[in-house]
Amino acid sequence: MHQFYPLTVSEITPLTPNAVDISFEIPESLKEAFAFESGQYITIKHTVGDSEIRRAYSLSSKPGGNKITIGVKKVPGGTFSVYANQTLKKGDVLQVMPPQGRFLFAADGPPRDILAFAAGSGITPIMSIVQTALESCTENKVVLVYGNKSREEAMYFDALQELKEKYNDRFFVYYLFSRNQEEECLFGRIDKSTVNYITRNKHKSITPDTFYLCGPLPMIETVTAALKENGVSEKNIQRELFTEPDSEAPKGTETSGKTHLEVTLDDAVHTLEIDREKIVLDALIKAKIDAPFSCQGGVCSTCIARVTEGKASMVKNQILTESELAEGFILTCQAHAESAVLKIDYDDI
The missing domain is CATH 2.40.30.10 (Translation factors)
Known part of the structure; x- marks a missing residue:
């Protein structure tokens, strides 16, 4: 799988x-x-x-x-x-x-406008999205706000400039540098005033179909809050976190005792006893069960599984939606067992 x-x-x-x-x-x-x-x-x-x-x-x-x-x-x-x-x-x-991953831009569909906010290495998926959006439809418009410490640290700067020249009537990029003031660039970090400047001033005539946010958590939270204040619906905001949260147990979580864990993976069932204080994925790795994982920080969704019996709590969640949580999905790299028996299914996702 x-x-x-x-x-x-x-x-x-x-x-x-x-x-x-x-x-x-x-x-x-x-x-x-x-x-x-x-x-x-x-x-x-x-x-x-x-x-x-x-x-x-x-x-x-x-x-x-x-x-x-x-x-x-x-x-x-x-x-x-x-x-x-x-x-x-x-x-x-x-x-x-x-x-x-589910941080997606699909090339098909009607013409649309998108607005992206990226900081640091968060530009990497945005690069793919920008190119696809511009090339897939001659009516698509893209606005990008890209923050870095300095021009020297801005990944893909030259490639973005080439796209800006090629699609000068449909691609608009704004650079922010927190340590250097440069001509035709904004100074500081991406904050509420930046969001308002772009949406209410520079591009108030554009109504984006989707907003893409990629970078560290503080930036994502700040931009999300500002967009919502401006009337943007949660469903139109896509986020990709590029920092790793801590993996301490959630406050109020009962972490004492043992849990009987049953794991369905690639049509096979594995069982083991785990300490509730341990992260579920860590316990599986220690038991040499080849569960899927990548970042181990709750940043990607590789380790997603469905709880089919019992209860588990996550340390942090920046990926799963309310509806997915209601369906029993968890990120096993962030999950602690809370019940005497916990059954999870990696295949049923």
């Missing part, structure tokens, strides 16, 4: 002093498996010493063709991000899971 495939690195291009663009060849036999919609991500599995790590990276390339591309920003103290920026080279092979 969540199989990894060996893909060859076909190209590595520096984007900033701390970020690279990595492309993978997609052989003909895997084109169907790696078909994707703009906004989705892949999961990379890599071994460092005796430890396996998995990381989710959004695709910056547009759908179609024989390659996929991701942008990887080096994180101080990071494992794979440092390796990708300093050691990885063309011709290397990495284990990659096919694209997933």
Whole structure:
């Protein structure tokens, strides 16, 4: 269900002093498996010493063709991000899971306008969405607000400028830099005043079909609140979190005692006893049950499962909707068991 495939690195291009663009060849036999919609991500599995790590990276390339591309920003103290920026080279092979995710822009449908807010490496899925939106329909309009510390740290700056020149009547990009003042760019961070400036002033004549927000949690919360104050419906806002929440037990959660856990995965049933204080996914990994996961921080949705019996509480949730929660879905990387018996199903999603 969540199989990894060996893909060859076909190209590595520096984007900033701390970020690279990595492309993978997609052989003909895997084109169907790696078909994707703009906004989705892949999961990379890599071994460092005796430890396996998995990381989710959004695709910056547009759908179609024989390659996929991701942008990887080096994180101080990071494992794979440092390796990708300093050691990885063309011709290397990495284990990659096919694209997933629900932060989507579908190319079909009637003409529409979109407004996107991105900060830092949150630009990666937005790059794919912007290209697809502009190329799929000559009537689509795209407004992008992109925040960074400085021009030097802005991933895909040159590519965005090329798109701006090519689609000058339909693509409008506004850069914000928090540490440098630059000509024709805004100064500071993306905040409520930025949202109001774009929606009430610069582009008040545009009525976006969808709002795409991608970046750290504070930015997403600020922009979401400002958009709602301006009358934007929750259903028209798509969010992709690019930071990892803590994984401490929720306050008020009963974490003492044991739980009998039953897991359905790839048509097989696994049973084990777990401590309620443990994260469900961590317990499965320790038991060497090959459950699907990627970020382990509640940022992606790779580890989603349905609770079919019992109760589990999540540390944090920035992904699942109210209706999905009502249907029993959980992110197992954020979930603690709260009942004597807990049954979850990875196949029923």
